[in-house]
Amino acid sequence: xxPRGQRGFSTGARTRRSDGQHKLFGREAETQIRAGHFNIxxxxxKALKSAIDEAGIPREAIAAEMTxxxxxxxxxxxxxxxxxxxxxASRSPWKLPVSGLLAFIEATGARWLIARxxxxxxxxxxxxxxxxxxxxxKLHEDVDRLQRRLHALKRxxxxxx
Numbered sequence: 001x002x003p004r005g006q007r008g009f010s011t012g013a014r015t016r017r018s019d020g021q022h023k024l025f026g027r028e029a030e031t032q033i034r035a036g037h038f039n040i041x042x043x044x045x046k047a048l049k050s051a052i053d054e055a056g057i058p059r060e061a062i063a064a065e066m067t068x069x070x071x072x073x074x075x076x077x078x079x080x081x082x083x084x085x086x087x088x089a090s091r092s093p094w095k096l097p098v099s100g101l102l103a104f105i106e107a108t109g110a111r112w113l114i115a116r117x118x119x120x121x122x123x124x125x126x127x128x129x130x131x132x133x134x135x136x137x138k139l140h141e142d143v144d145r146l147q148r149r150l151h152a153l154k155r156x157x158x159x160x161x
Contacts (some may be wrong), residue, residue: 038120043091048096049087051110059083065107066100076100 039058052059065076069077078100085094105113115125126134152158 042089045087045089047113047116051108051113055108057108062107066103069103069106070099094148
């Protein structure tokens with residue numbers, strides 16, 4: 001097995017540019033990605049516990065809903081004991097699978113959690129309605145610009161003055 005740095009992975013800091021997501025807000029974002037940047041297990045455990053507390057739903061009910069959401073041939077079966085392990089600092093080897101994280105967010109309504117994770121990549125999570133409203137605003141700007149251009153072209157000087 002090659003050392004990590006020889007497989008194409010950076011061992012130092014690097015800057016990651018956004019993929020255009022921030023252009024909606026008129027700026028390009030950069031996030032410093034350093035070694036250990038994604039070592040967030042302790043923070044994630046605290047966030048999961050906060051989400052459970054905020055939801056006000058018993059852990060058994062959250063576990064049952066997560067299991068339902070992850071049904072399938074190799075579906076994740078979640079119990080209260082799993083939730084306890086995923087939120088306990090003393091149980092560090094226990095890591096929540098991605099499918100479980102998505103089911104957890106849906107079961108608890110803790111959509112802020114996915115936004116928090118995205119922020120580590122320098123990204124923002126925007127809900128569908130916000131995107132729709134931004135697109136409407138952009139279209140209004142385009143219509144205004146085109147109307148100004150049309151008005152200028154209709155002038156006797158053809159909009160060149």
